[in-house]
Amino acid sequence: MELLSLEIDRKDNIKYYNLINILTDLEDENISIMLDTHNNGYDKIVYSIKNIERKAESLEIITKKINNVIKEYMILKCYEYLEESYFYFEEQEVDNIKKNIYENINNDLKTYLIFKNKIKEYLEEYDTINIYGFIKFRLKFIIAYVEQIVEKCIDDHLIKKEYYNFINILKYFSDDESSNKNIINIIYKNKKLQIYDENMRKISIVTDVEFSEELEPSEIVYDESIINLIITISPKQIILHLPNEDEEVDQTTKNTIDIINKLFVDRIKFCTSCEYCKT
Incomplete structure (x- = not known):
């Protein structure tokens, strides 16, 4: 047929x-x-x-x-x-x-x-x-x-x-700084990223350097204070404690994590199961 x-x-x-x-x-x-x-x-x-x-x-x-x-x-x-x-x-x-x-x-x-x-x-x-x-x-x-x-x-x-x-451009700044800390920890806590030293003491977000002022205006939304601080510290190693899968994370935090990962790809280590990730 x-x-x-x-x-x-x-x-x-x-x-x-x-x-x-x-x-x-x-x-x-x-x-x-x-x-x-x-x-x-x-x-x-x-x-x-x-x-x-x-x-x-x-x-x-x-x-x-x-x-x-x-x-x-x-x-x-x-x-x-x-x-x-x-x-x-x-x-x-x-x-x-x-x-x-x-x-x-x-x-x-x-x-x-x-x-x-x-x-x-x-x-x-x-x-x-x-x-x-x-x-x-x-x-x-x-x-x-x-x-x-x-x-x-x-x-x-x-x-x-x-x-x-x-x-x-950010890589230029991050590579230009000499490392003054061996390890920092980045933890998602209270709905924002926070930075701790290798002994898990919180590092205050205070820096005189504003790298964002050196950059052209961008549509990318990210946490400038976190990025500025990490670049200023320029650690030898970064331990990024990722949020739980069921935890809601805003787009600014996602963008910030992505930038950190791209900036420090050779220095970053991801953690998902330690006591700090679970709290």
Whole structure:
């Protein structure tokens, strides 16, 4: 029994052979596939099923494949928009943004379900679907979505770039200081990070050095006093007593811990089970 057929324009922006591979790569004994080549610029993939009782299941499988083609189309459109509108980014930056775009689109469950429902609605009325026509007329919002995805991924890239620049500047200060304490302990207590010496005596957060004043304004929210103090002390070893998994930690503390970890990666040791971690 013929189930449905897909029309594919060889001039579609989706890479033709990649599209064919996606739509014909089915591991289901109930579905047979025939590729019908025409001289009018269109090819047709015809899906037939052996067991009519599995019609709904077979349609679900094919719908997923069509959905994957739409995702490939969006990824390609995002790449084109990025390269045309943001040509001034360096090659490595473009590669990083493209990777982010790919991950965002493939992890966007909400949009995936919207496409899936649109495809199902269409197949309830028709048994032939032209891939490009379906995208162009039934999914008009894709163009706006593509621009939003690219803008979001560029923003993410710039924030990450700013963050690593920020870390590198802090590293300059931390490496510049001579160590005057062997060990310090950092403990999350009373909903904030506190610093103790190797004998577990609390170190007061008093320092005349404000490294943050040397930095450009940043959107990164962190505990400046903790970072300033650790850089001033510049210990040979840091024992970071991590909060319990069930303990709620605010974003400022998370950011501060992440910065400490990146700044002192060769000096840091994590602890999760001592008496100070549990109190």
